[in-house]
Amino acid sequence: MDNMKEGKRLLLGDEAVALAAIDSGISGVYAYPGTPSTEITEFIQKDPLARERGVHSRWCTNEKTAMEAALGMSYAGKRALVCMKHVGMNVCADPFVNSAVTGVNGGLIVLVADDPSMHSSQNEQDSRFYGSFAMIPVFEPSCQQEAYDMVGRAFELSEELKVPVLMRLVTRLSHSRAEVVPSGPREVLPLPVSDDRGWILLPAIARRQYLKLIDKQPAMLGLSEEIPYNSLTLTGKGGLGIIACGIAYNYVMEARPEVIGVLKLSCYPLPAGKIRALAAASDRILVIEDGQPFVEHEVKSILGADYPVEGRLTGALPRTGELTPDSVGKAVGKPTYRHFPDALNISARPPQLCPGCGHRDVYAALNEVIADYDNPRVFGDIGCYTLGALPPFRTLSSCVDMGASITMAKGAADAGVHPAIAVIGDSTFTHSGMTGLLDAVNSGADITVLISDNLTTAMTGGQDSAGTSKYEGICTGLGVDPVHVRVVVPLPAKIEEIKQIIREEIAYKGVSVIIARRECIQSLKRHNAGKK
Amino acid sequence: MKKDIILCGVGGQGILSIATVIGEAATAAGLHLKQAEVHGMSQRGGDVESDLRLSTEPVSSDLIAEGTADIILSMEPMEALRYLRYLSPGGAVITASEPLVNIPDYPDRVALLAEVKALPDVTICDISALAKESGNARGANMVLLGMAAKRLEIVSPAELREAVARVFAPKGEAVVAANQAAFDLGMDAAEKRRI
Numbered sequence: 001m002d003n004m005k006e007g008k009r010l011l012l013g014d015e016a017v018a019l020a021a022i023d024s025g026i027s028g029v030y031a032y033p034g035t036p037s038t039e040i041t042e043f044i045q046k047d048p049l050a051r052e053r054g055v056h057s058r059w060c061t062n063e064k065t066a067m068e069a070a071l072g073m074s075y076a077g078k079r080a081l082v083c084m085k086h087v088g089m090n091v092c093a094d095p096f097v098n099s100a101v102t103g104v105n106g107g108l109i110v111l112v113a114d115d116p117s118m119h120s121s122q123n124e125q126d127s128r129f130y131g132s133f134a135m136i137p138v139f140e141p142s143c144q145q146e147a148y149d150m151v152g153r154a155f156e157l158s159e160e161l162k163v164p165v166l167m168r169l170v171t172r173l174s175h176s177r178a179e180v181v182p183s184g185p186r187e188v189l190p191l192p193v194s195d196d197r198g199w200i201l202l203p204a205i206a207r208r209q210y211l212k213l214i215d216k217q218p219a220m221l222g223l224s225e226e227i228p229y230n231s232l233t234l235t236g237k238g239g240l241g242i243i244a245c246g247i248a249y250n251y252v253m254e255a256r257p258e259v260i261g262v263l264k265l266s267c268y269p270l271p272a273g274k275i276r277a278l279a280a281a282s283d284r285i286l287v288i289e290d291g292q293p294f295v296e297h298e299v300k301s302i303l304g305a306d307y308p309v310e311g312r313l314t315g316a317l318p319r320t321g322e323l324t325p326d327s328v329g330k331a332v333g334k335p336t337y338r339h340f341p342d343a344l345n346i347s348a349r350p351p352q353l354c355p356g357c358g359h360r361d362v363y364a365a366l367n368e369v370i371a372d373y374d375n376p377r378v379f380g381d382i383g384c385y386t387l388g389a390l391p392p393f394r395t396l397s398s399c400v401d402m403g404a405s406i407t408m409a410k411g412a413a414d415a416g417v418h419p420a421i422a423v424i425g426d427s428t429f430t431h432s433g434m435t436g437l438l439d440a441v442n443s444g445a446d447i448t449v450l451i452s453d454n455l456t457t458a459m460t461g462g463q464d465s466a467g468t469s470k471y472e473g474i475c476t477g478l479g480v481d482p483v484h485v486r487v488v489v490p491l492p493a494k495i496e497e498i499k500q501i502i503r504e505e506i507a508y509k510g511v512s513v514i515i516a517r518r519e520c521i522q523s524l525k526r527h528n529a530g531k532k
Numbered sequence: 533m534k535k536d537i538i539l540c541g542v543g544g545q546g547i548l549s550i551a552t553v554i555g556e557a558a559t560a561a562g563l564h565l566k567q568a569e570v571h572g573m574s575q576r577g578g579d580v581e582s583d584l585r586l587s588t589e590p591v592s593s594d595l596i597a598e599g600t601a602d603i604i605l606s607m608e609p610m611e612a613l614r615y616l617r618y619l620s621p622g623g624a625v626i627t628a629s630e631p632l633v634n635i636p637d638y639p640d641r642v643a644l645l646a647e648v649k650a651l652p653d654v655t656i657c658d659i660s661a662l663a664k665e666s667g668n669a670r671g672a673n674m675v676l677l678g679m680a681a682k683r684l685e686i687v688s689p690a691e692l693r694e695a696v697a698r699v700f701a702p703k704g705e706a707v708v709a710a711n712q713a714a715f716d717l718g719m720d721a722a723e724k725r726r727i
Contacts, residue, residue, distance in 0.1 A: 010559050012569070035572035120572030176594040177555065177567040253592040325597035336597040339621045343613035345639035345647050351543065351578030352634065384576060391636070459573065 011180045013173035016144045017083075017111060018043035019180070020151030024107070025188040027078035028056035030066035032431060033460035034085030035120035036174035037113035041083060042463075049185060059457075061466040062402070062431040063088035067095040067110070074108040074164075075199060077191035079155055083111040087121060087401065089130050091432070096164075098201060100134040101209045103162040105194040107155035113169045116290050116322035120171075120459075122382070122401065124320065126291035131166040131268060135213055137220050138166045138268040139229070140246035144178040146266065150229065152183070157223070159191070161216050170290045172322060173247050217269070225273050229266040232274045234281050236260040241282030242332065243275070243299065245289040251325050252288060257332035270295065272302050279303050286331060287311035290323050352387055358518035359385040361490035362423070362452050363393040365498040369506070370395075376419050377412055381405035381433070383425035384459045384520075385452050396423065403432025410436065410445040419448060419506040426453040430467035434474060440511045441479040448505045449513045452490070454520035462523040475513045484512035491518065534587035535686045536596045538615045541607030542632050543575040546673035549699070550605070551582050553677060557687040557695035558586045568594045577634055579611055586686050605680050607673060608632045609648050609656070610639060616651075625651050626680045626722070628659040628672070655679055657721045663714055671714030678718020689719060 011019065018040045021029065031041040044050045045057045056073075060066035063084045070082035082092075089096065089112055096110060112130070115121040131138035139154050141147040147169065154165040198209050224230055239260040244252045249264045263278045265271075279285060287296040287309060296311035303309060310316040316331045317323070326336045353360050362385070370376035380386055380396030381404065389396040398408055405422035413420035424433050429451050440447055451471055457463040467474060476482045484505060488498045498516070505512035519527075537554070541547045551567055558565045568583040583596045598617050604625045606612035612627040619625070627648060631641055648654060657679060663672040674696065681689035696715055700708045 008559070010555055010565070010567075039571070119570070172568055172594050175569045175571050177565075177569065178591070178594075179559065179564065247594065250592040250594065254597070325593045325595055329597060337599045338617045339599045340616040340619050340651075343616055343647060345644040346610055346613050347635055347637045347639060349542065349577075349579040349611075349635055351573050351576040354576060387576065461571075 008179050008181050010177050011144055012039055012175060012177050013141070013144050013147050013169055014039035014113070014175070015043045016148040016180045017151055017167070017169070018047070019182055020148040021081045021109070022047055022050045022055065023182060023185040024152050024155045025079055025186050026055060026081050027188060027190070028070065028073050029081045029083065030060050030070040031083045032060050032062050032066055032088060033457050033463045034088050035460055036115060036169070036171045037083045037085045037111065038460045038463070039174070040111060053188060059463050059466070063092040064095060067092035067099070070108060071095060071099050071102070071104070074104040074106040076106065076193050078106040078188070079108070080106060081109050081111060083113070085121065086112055086114040086125050086127050087123065088112070089127055091402065093130070096130065097134045099164050100136045100213055101201060101206060102199045103209065103212070104158055104164055105162075106191055107158035108164040109151065109154050109158065109167055110164050111167045111169070113171065113174045114291055115171050117171070122399070124291065126294050127166065127168050128268060128291065128294045131168070132294075134166070135217065136163045136166055137161070137223065138168055140168045140266050140268070141173065142247055142249040142264065142266055144173070144176070144180050146229065147173065148180050148182060150266070161219060163213070163216060168246070170247060170322065221269055221272070224267050224269055224271040227267050229264075230271050230274060231264045232261065232278055234261040234278070237281050238283055240332075241278045241285045243278065243285060243287045243295060245287070245295055248288040248290055248323055248328065251323055251328035252332065254325050255329045255332050255334040257334050259332070265295065270298050270302065275299055275302055279307055284308035284310065286316055288317065288323065288328055288331065350390060352390065353384060354521055356521045357384070358454055358490035358516060358520075359388060359452050361492060361495060361498070362450060362516045363388045363395045365495050365502060366421070366423070366450070367393060367395055369499050369502045370419065370421070373419055375417065376421065377409075377417050378421045378423055379405040379408045379412070381422070381424040381428045383428050385423060385425055388423065402428050403436055406433050406440060406447070406449055407436035409447045409449070410440045410443070413446045414443070418446065420446065421506070422447060422449045424449065424451055425458075426451060426455065426467060426471065427457040427465040429471070430465070430474075434478065437475065437480070437511070438478045444510055446509050447511055448502070449511070451513060451515045453515050453517040454523070455517070456520045456523045458520040458522065462520065462526060471515050480511050480513050484508055484510065485515070486512070487515045487517060489518055490516040533686055534585070534589070535603065535684055536601045537584040537586070537684075538596060538601045538604045538618050539582040539584055540604065540611045540615055541580060542611065542634070543577050543580045545607040545632070547580060547582055547607055550673050550677050551584055553692065553695045553699050554584060554586070554684070554687070556699050557691045560695065561687050561691055563588060563686060564590050566591045566594045579614060581615065588686075603680065603683060605676060607659070607676060610644055612648060613644070622653070624653040624655070624683055626655045626676070626683065628676060629656045630658055630660050655722050657718070659718070662717045662721055666710070666713040666717045668710035668714045671711050674711045674714035675718035675721070678715040679722040681715070681719050682722065
């Protein structure tokens with residue numbers, strides 16, 4: 001048995017990234033909560049060294065404001081981390097893509113936690129495409145220790161090449177704990193504030209900046225060939241060669257297949273030289289990657305149509321869902337076996353709203369009211385209250401992306417749907433609902449918006465909500481008639497009153513907002529426990 | 533030596549605290565471990581599962597392969613059955629006996645418990661009753677950990693008991709004592725209830 005190394009810590013992948021960012025001398029972390037990325041910012045908020053150094057760690061309103069603030073910190077010469085879940089990349093895509101064109105000053109890491117299998121998400125988009133799209137390096141650690149180590153390297157690289165570095169985790173690394181040996185903190189070493197005109201992306205300057213970014217590509221490719229995180233192990237000639245990306249490498253090591261070569265791949269752009277070397281020694285290549293078949297496509301284009309490449313596209317691995325030791329074992333010829341038949345006495349147990357949750361009272365009242373209409377539609381949004389789509393409520397007709405409840409209700413109302421009702425949480429409303437409400441006000445849309453305000457970002461564990469105590473002011477400020485901004489307390493005893501108010505506001509031809517406000521019972525429990 | 537443990541239950545039952553204690557004991561013993569947790573939407577009253585892998589050698593995969601788990605440790609009897617495909621041929625099931633019914637189509641309790649008890653290596657106890665008996669109604673998860681204490685082998689019951697103390701120390705001596713009492717009752721009960 002090994003002796004415990006000095007300073008060894010048991011950390012989630014998320015926490016390993018957070019500790020490494022603090023140790024790398026960041027001055028700020030910018031983020032909106034989103035599973036599976038939330039624990040990064042939470043760790044930094046609580047860390048003693050981060051507090052002592054005054055590292056900025058307050059939650060942002062959404063991923064776009066987070067990305068822009070991190071870019072501003074980089075401009076000012078300090079290291080910054082911005083983190084989000086994969087769909088947050090869509091929200092911040094504008095500043096993200098342009099940050100590669102402006103380039104950076106202080107080191108900037110964009111950390112994205114993808115969620116293959118959609119454990120807590122609406123899709124399983126693969127953020128490596130974004131890295132390739134923006135033409136910047138992507139780091140994809142295989143384990144918690146590598147996640148820690150790579151952060152330090154990524155900050156150095158960001159400052160060397162003057163580009164942001166995208167770091168990609170997946171749920172099974174973000175939320176899995178293992179031992180990490182930290183290398184210890186370095187000093188905060190700020191660079192001078194930038195005075196480069198390249199930050200002004202007027203067309204004439206942007207064209208020059210884009211050429212600069214293209215000129216940096218050979219250096220990124222060279223790095224991928226040399227960096228030890230991309231390692232090629234060849235043991236023979238003729239047979240199966242494996243490319244294992246990120247945590248796929250662990251499943252391959254677990255299966256111990258009989259192969260002639262393994263390319264462990266954790267750094268992009270793809271090292272074409274190493275891939276060609278593996279291909280020359282092998283008869284065929286199996287690409288194992290979590291997420292979408294990003295590498296499989298690229299490897300085909302590197303090796304040409306005649307070279308046999310297998311992976312998710314060929315059915316060697318499942319087309320969707322996260323990798324498992326079982327799917328990888330099967331693909332590499334080391335299948336796993338079940339020894340017990342599936343149980344007979346078993347039912348699905350989907351997640352549900354907590355007993356006593358205010359969202360329950362909102363849906364109970366809403367269901368009774370809309371039962372009186374011929375063709376009502378309730379558009380949902382992203383949060384705990386999305387569970388109102390499931391039994392026993394089944395109230396919602398849609399859940400698409402942050403803020404879409406209001407804008408979809410508007411579009412449906414424009415098309416003649418009545419009543420068109422939006423249900424949105426407080427934090428989701430400030431994240432991406434406010435601009436849609438302004439659209440609705442400006443066009444006089446006949447919609448009823450229910451903001452179910454539980455005073456927190458509940459789904460991700462109770463983080464501060466950006467608009468707490470500001471909702472009436474935001475809605476009237478955006479132009480909703482103050483007479484039609486109503487506040488109710490969602491409690492079983494108040495159902496009749498809530499129903500009456502919903503009826504009145506549906507009857508009003510225009511934009512009305514009903515704010516149902518009662519603290520999340522989970523955060524209430526935590527607050528009460530804290531007071532004892 | 534390795535022990536692969538499927539830790540399961542319903543969101544809110546405290547399985548992550550069990551994982552924390554085992555993880556603390558394993559780290560103190562100088563073992564390698566990986567522990568895949570469930571955070572996010574499932575924690576709202578849905579089924580939750582954590583893969584805990586302890587070994588004297590470095591651990592590669594964060595997830596346990598089908599047919600290889602040494603122990604299924606469950607806070608709820610139906611949830612114990614959900615993960616049977618992961619159980620190794622000689623694997624043990626250690627579970628609470630009390631159904632948590634928060635769904636309309638929960639299986640027939642008699643048939644469910646009969647199916648659990650028909651498994652080759654089962655230890656099943658009413659952990660809520662034992663927790664109340666210990667004077668710590670919220671300590672059901674520590675009762676379950678106590679039930680598993682002698683079966684983990686890679687860490688000893690004494691090491692686990694000390695880990696309980698370290699994990700709960702920030703909450704004060706009374707909380708430590710209450711959780712150790714629950715742990716002890718679970719250990720005693722396991723002696724008597726193994727089927």
